[in-house]
Amino acid sequence: MIQIVNLKKSFGGKEVLRGISLEVPDGATTVVIGPSGCGKTVLLKHIVGLMRPDEGKVIIDELEISSLYGASLFKIRECISVVFQSSALLDSLTVGNNITLGLREHTKLREPELNEIINEKLEMVKLEGTAELMPAELSGGMKKRVAIARAIATNPKYILYDEPTTGLDPVTANKIDELICALQKKLKITAIVVTHDLISAYKIGDKVAMLREGEIIFEGTPEEIRNCEEQKVKEFVRGRIYE
Amino acid sequence: MVRVRTRTTIHGHEIMKGILSYIGEVTLFIKDFLRALPKFYKSFGLIAEQIMLIGIASLPIVLITSFSCGAVTAHQAMFQGKDYMPDIYVGMSVIKAFMIELGPILTALVVGGRCGSSITAELGSMRITEQIDALETLAIDPVRYLVVPRVVAAAIALPLLTVVSETIGCIGGGVCATLIHNVKPLIYVEGLRFQFMSHELWGGLIKAFAFGIIIGLMGCYHGFRATGGTEGVGKATTQSVVSIFILILLSDFFIAQIVF
Ligand SMILES: Nc1ncnc2c1ncn2[C@@H]1O[C@H](COP(=O)(O)OP(=O)(O)OP(=O)(O)O)[C@@H](O)[C@H]1O
Ligand SMILES: [Mg+2]
Numbered sequence: 001m002i003q004i005v006n007l008k009k010s011f012g013g014k015e016v017l018r019g020i021s022l023e024v025p026d027g028a029t030t031v032v033i034g035p036s037g038c039g040k041t042v043l044l045k046h047i048v049g050l051m052r053p054d055e056g057k058v059i060i061d062e063l064e065i066s067s068l069y070g071a072s073l074f075k076i077r078e079c080i081s082v083v084f085q086s087s088a089l090l091d092s093l094t095v096g097n098n099i100t101l102g103l104r105e106h107t108k109l110r111e112p113e114l115n116e117i118i119n120e121k122l123e124m125v126k127l128e129g130t131a132e133l134m135p136a137e138l139s140g141g142m143k144k145r146v147a148i149a150r151a152i153a154t155n156p157k158y159i160l161y162d163e164p165t166t167g168l169d170p171v172t173a174n175k176i177d178e179l180i181c182a183l184q185k186k187l188k189i190t191a192i193v194v195t196h197d198l199i200s201a202y203k204i205g206d207k208v209a210m211l212r213e214g215e216i217i218f219e220g221t222p223e224e225i226r227n228c229e230e231q232k233v234k235e236f237v238r239g240r241i242y243e
Numbered sequence: 244m245v246r247v248r249t250r251t252t253i254h255g256h257e258i259m260k261g262i263l264s265y266i267g268e269v270t271l272f273i274k275d276f277l278r279a280l281p282k283f284y285k286s287f288g289l290i291a292e293q294i295m296l297i298g299i300a301s302l303p304i305v306l307i308t309s310f311s312c313g314a315v316t317a318h319q320a321m322f323q324g325k326d327y328m329p330d331i332y333v334g335m336s337v338i339k340a341f342m343i344e345l346g347p348i349l350t351a352l353v354v355g356g357r358c359g360s361s362i363t364a365e366l367g368s369m370r371i372t373e374q375i376d377a378l379e380t381l382a383i384d385p386v387r388y389l390v391v392p393r394v395v396a397a398a399i400a401l402p403l404l405t406v407v408s409e410t411i412g413c414i415g416g417g418v419c420a421t422l423i424h425n426v427k428p429l430i431y432v433e434g435l436r437f438q439f440m441s442h443e444l445w446g447g448l449i450k451a452f453a454f455g456i457i458i459g460l461m462g463c464y465h466g467f468r469a470t471g472g473t474e475g476v477g478k479a480t481t482q483s484v485v486s487i488f489i490l491i492l493l494s495d496f497f498i499a500q501i502v503f
Contacts, residue, residue, distance in 0.1 A: 048380050077382040088377035090369075102381040154381070 001026050002158065002192070006056035007046060009039075016042050018214035019056065029184050029191040031201040031222075034211035035236065040194040041085060043211070044160050047192070048082055049073050060158070078106060081151035085162040087143040089135040095122075095146050096131035102154040121149040125179060141172040145179070152183060159183075161193040165200045177203050198237065202226070210236065272464045276394065279387035286392045293396030297358045301404060304353050309341075309408040312349055313415025316340050321424045330426045334434020337416035338409075342447045343503070346409040348495060350401060351454035355487040359462040362393055363483035366466025367476035375467070390467075394459030401455030402448045409447070446502035453498055454491050461487045 002024040009017040016039040024030045034040055045051040047058050049065045057066045063076055089098045096118045103109055103117065118131050125145040135143060144164060151159050164180065165173035177200045184191055184204075195201055201208055202222040210218040210225065210233055218225055218233045225237060283290065320328070320336040366389060369375050378385045413435060420426040465483035469475045 045376075050376050050379060074382040074384065077380055080380065082377070082380040084373045084377060086373050088373040090374050090377070091372075101378075101383065105381065105383050150381075 001061065002047065002190070003059040004043075004047070004056070005059065007043070007053050007058065008055040009042060009046065009051065009053055015214055017046075017053075020211070020214070020216055021056075022209055022216060022219070024190065024192055025207065026190050027188050028206035029180070029193060029204050030207045030209065031193045031195060031205035032209050032211055033195060033198065033201050033236070036196060038211050039214055040196075040211060041162055044082065044162050044192070044194055047160060048077060048080055078102075078154065079157040081154060081156040081159045083144070083147045083151050083159070083161045083164055085166070087135075087140075087147040089143055089146055089150070091135045093135075094131065095127075095133050095135065095138070098135065098146060099131075099150045099153050101150065106154070117153060121153050124152070124183070125149045126175070141168050141176070144168070144176060148176075148179060148183075152187065152189070155187075156189065158190045158192070161191065161195075163195050163197075164193065165195065165197045173197065173200060176200075180204050212236070268468070269461075269464055272467070273460065275386045276390055276460065279384055279391050282384075282387050283391050283395055286388065289388070289392035290395050290399075293392045294400050297354065297393075297396050298400035298403060301354045301357055301400075302407070304357065305350055305404050305408050306411055308349055308353055309346070309411040310415035310418075312345055313337055313341065313412030313417075314419035316345065316412070317416035317419040318423070321420065321426075330420075330430045331434040331437055333416070333420045333424075333426055334413075334431045335437050337420075338413055338435045338439070339443065341409045341412040342443045343499075344447075344495075346405045346412060347401075347447045347450040347454060348491070349412075350405045350408045350451060351458065351491050352488065354397075354401065354404060355454070355458045355491060356484055358397065359458045359487040360480050360484050362459070362462030363466040363469070363480045364476055366463055367469030367479045368473075370467060370469045371472055371476060385467075390459075390463040393463055394456060397459035397462075398452055398455035401458070402451040405448060405451035443503075446499075449502055450495060450498050453494055457490045457494065458487055461490060 004020055004022040004024075007017050007020040008015075020043065022030075022032075032040055032043065042051060046053055046066065047060075049058075049068065053066050057064050059065070060076060060080070065073065065076055068076065089095075090101065093101065096115070099118050099121055100114045103114060109117070119128070122128055122131060125148055127142060127145055127149070130138070130142070130146075135146070138146065148164070161180065164176050168176065180191065180193065181204050183189060193201070193204060205222050208218075208220060208222050208225050209216050212232060218228060218230065220228075225233065228234065228237065316337050317333055320333050324332065366375070369389070375385045375389070378388055417428070417431050420431050421428050462483055465479045465486070469479040471478075
């Protein structure tokens with residue numbers, strides 16, 4: 001289980017996270033929604049230890065990741081995968097090599113087995129036959145899907161998605177939502193999805209938390225957040241109508 | 244008057260602080276590098292690839308600069324020693340100049356400008372597009388995966404390129420001496436061997452090795468700490484080349500003190 005306890009972070013005097021506490025239940029999808037610039041990416045980076053908190057901690061499976069360094073940090077990262085906002089595929093490697101990057105590093109699998117995994121994962125994200133392409137030859141939506149394939153290739157226990165549907169057309173966004181749901185059902189992965197896309201939040205979330213001005217101002221099911229009467233939540237959820 | 248003074252002191256203070264924190268950060272980076280270095284065997288493929296990139300790709304420009312530099316050295320030797328220097332000293336001047344100084348420095352500056360900047364640009368764009376973060380989350384040490392192969396490759400490629408540069412420099416000197424100054428080819432070759440001291444060759448190659456490490460490390464360091472979008476990558480690249488040149492020239496002096 002992932003627990004975030006009273007997490008605080010400032011950048012040069014600007015408070016981005018002001019004491020966030022959140023529990024992420026195992027085997028379900030937790031969606032964190034919030035407006036652009038509210039610190040969603042910063043929150044995700046704390047969960048994988050790419051950023052260090054000023055105060056508070058992140059606990060994953062009883063280990064406090066925010067105070068781990070070196071080998072023990074890498075050890076725990078082996079069970080977490082991240083799909084970055086910008087996809088972050090290594091552009092010097094083919095799609096296939098991107099997908100197997102982690103496996104080549106941590107397992108002794110041979111080429112035929114690796115190729116099998118590449119094909120299997122590409123089939124899951126509906127991108128068969130693209131293994132030999134370079135990332136520069138892919139569209140934004142395809143890159144996102146390759147990033148998802150790379151994230152699931154290592155069979156992680158946790159998967160973190162940073163805005164998986166932002167900047168995509170509605171059809172592709174839909175496909176990615178369905179993919180996340182399908183993966184969750186099939187592989188029972190615990191997922192955290194960070195987004196400002198409400199439609200996809202309702203569709204894929206088992207639990208929704210709303211982040212605003214560096215604080216969690218709402219936690220509950222998608223149904224509950226839709227009916228919430230709190231002014232700040234309503235503003236975001238129902239958009240401009242209530243402005 | 245007073246105001247000007249306070250302002251300059253604040254300035255000096257800040258510059259000192261900047262320099263010290265720069266040295267500190269580079270030291271920490273070197274520490275990370277040394278910790279990842281023993282695992283270099285995991286990346287033989289990457290190292291070979293980088294040697295090709297750094298070594299083979301730099302070959303043409305090293306050939307051209309060394310040839311012309313050798314010719315100029317021979318020309319100057321003939322010109323300065325006209326009428327009283329025996330011809331045998333031309334070859335000796337060229338080979339000594341190249342082994343001790345010109346070969347390593349010329350190669351390092353050419354490769355530093357060419358490959359140092361490209362390493363920084365590449366790693367800098369990887370940094371700002373979160374590719375380095377992605378490596379970390381895949382539990383791959385980015386220092387081992389990206390920095391170690393580049394530094395090791397540069398440390399291997401530089402001495403090799405230096406040997407090439409020294410050879411071509413001597414050929415360039417020979418061409419100039421025999422064709423323009425009518426030195427007999429045999430005398431020129433005799434000059435190359437006359438007073439040849441192997442420790443001068445090795446000393447030069449040790450320098451080249453150190454310059455390779457400087458190019459690899461500083462190129463990677465500036466790439467890793469690039470921030471602020473594409474503009475930041477451009478800035479990092481400029482800083483990288485400047486710091487590589489300064490460090491090469493400074494360390495040249497100190498290594499010379501130790502080796503010769
Ligand atoms: N490395 C950093 N240095 C300084 N400030 C930062 C840094 N990273 C993030 N910030 C600041 O933190 C705030 C939150 O950034 P973050 O990237 O988490 O937003 P976000 O919620 O992910 O937005 P978006 O939906 O647009 O991706 C921003 O105002 C940003 O300026
Ligand atoms: Mg973001």
